[in-house]
Amino acid sequence: MITSNFSIKGQIVFTLLFVAACIPANAQKSKKKSKAPNYQEVINEAHAKYKDVKEGANADYIEELAKVNPNIFGIVIVTPKGEVFTVGDFSEYVSIQSVSKVFTMAKVIEELGPEALLEKIGADATGLPFNSVEAVEHMKGKEINPLVNPGAIMSTSLIAGTDSAEKWNNVQATLNSFAARKLEINKPVYISEANDNVHNQALAVLLQSYGRMYWDPREITDVYTKQCSMNVSAKDLAIMAGTLANGGINPVSKEVVVSPSTVSHVLAVMSTAGLYDDSGIWFYNTGLPAKSGVGGGFIAVVPGKFGIAVVSPPLDKAGNSVKAQLVIEHVVNALGLNPYLIKPVGAKK
Numbered sequence: 001m002i003t004s005n006f007s008i009k010g011q012i013v014f015t016l017l018f019v020a021a022c023i024p025a026n027a028q029k030s031k032k033k034s035k036a037p038n039y040q041e042v043i044n045e046a047h048a049k050y051k052d053v054k055e056g057a058n059a060d061y062i063e064e065l066a067k068v069n070p071n072i073f074g075i076v077i078v079t080p081k082g083e084v085f086t087v088g089d090f091s092e093y094v095s096i097q098s099v100s101k102v103f104t105m106a107k108v109i110e111e112l113g114p115e116a117l118l119e120k121i122g123a124d125a126t127g128l129p130f131n132s133v134e135a136v137e138h139m140k141g142k143e144i145n146p147l148v149n150p151g152a153i154m155s156t157s158l159i160a161g162t163d164s165a166e167k168w169n170n171v172q173a174t175l176n177s178f179a180a181r182k183l184e185i186n187k188p189v190y191i192s193e194a195n196d197n198v199h200n201q202a203l204a205v206l207l208q209s210y211g212r213m214y215w216d217p218r219e220i221t222d223v224y225t226k227q228c229s230m231n232v233s234a235k236d237l238a239i240m241a242g243t244l245a246n247g248g249i250n251p252v253s254k255e256v257v258v259s260p261s262t263v264s265h266v267l268a269v270m271s272t273a274g275l276y277d278d279s280g281i282w283f284y285n286t287g288l289p290a291k292s293g294v295g296g297g298f299i300a301v302v303p304g305k306f307g308i309a310v311v312s313p314p315l316d317k318a319g320n321s322v323k324a325q326l327v328i329e330h331v332v333n334a335l336g337l338n339p340y341l342i343k344p345v346g347a348k349k
């Protein structure tokens with residue numbers, strides 16, 4: 001009888017366990033499925049909210065940039081699945097400028113490995129302006145990063161190629177792979193900067209004096225200037241950012257552009273040095289890797305979720321697009337995307 005007692009108890013216990021296991025599952029089923037974030041709605045909202053902002057001014061230290069229509073305002077999100085959400089002037093072109101530095105850095109890490117980038121350039125914020133001679137002088141060309149001019153010119157000098165033309169082809173091919181199309185150079189912007197980039201040449205020569213320039217300094221500054229002059233739209237930039245958000249696979253072309261490990265290092269440098277002297281403030285407010293350029297292009301990456309780009313030429317004093325910052329902060333807050341905004345668990349009752 002002990003046996004049958006046990007089996008009855010056993011059955012009861014089993015039944016209770018079974019019911020207990022089923023309750024949460026049923027409760028789960030009856031819960032409403034959480035709504036997928038409506039990216040289109042949020043960017044429409046941001047566009048409407050900020051379209052009339054008049055703060056900021058086009059960069060004018062490169063003459064041609066001052067002539068760009070300051071009212072261009074486009075926002076695009078590209079997800080890893082290749083969904084594209086657009087609003088405003090998403091197909092208007094501006095020159096890519098410093099945003100290009102992200103992609104040459106990626107190529108260098110991909111080709112030479114993350115250690116080489118640390119050893120040959122560095123990954124530390126300089127705390128100084130983007131074209132600072134002091135930043136080079138202070139550390140004798142060491143401990144720079146690829147998102148300020150000296151580090152970016154070093155980065156371009158490390159791109160594979162047996163001559164400058166081959167390096168330029170490699171840079172172009174890299175940008176094209178990230179953008180999923182063949183980008184074109186903006187000739188007036190290139191000529192305008194090439195005629196007036198003695199300061200960048202000086203940075204490259206100074207680096208050479210410290211043994212930290214890996215190609216002829218003047219030739220490579222010219223390649224770098226061309227790289228900065230490529231025309232891109234907000235859609236191009238969002239596809240490029242979307243490739244980073246997707247661990248290196250282009251969401252549109254499906255091409256494997258760089259490895260996930262390369263992307264992790266790239267995003268880290270964007271997080272610490274993506275917005276010139278305001279990189280800390282940006283990260284403090286959003287927790288997202290981003291990069292701006294003096295042409296008014298701006299990208300941010302929400303890893304695994306999407307790349308976002310905004311094009312709007314008027315810049316603030318630090319050199320970052322005013323509207324782009326407002327828009328992306330709006331999107332981050334509306335969708336709760338700051339990765340450091342943690343939902344706590346386990347509070348005592």
Ligand code: GLU
Binds near residue numbers: 097225293
């Ligand atoms: N081509 C520009 C320069 O070297 C890029 C600057 C930028 O966008 O920060 O001055």
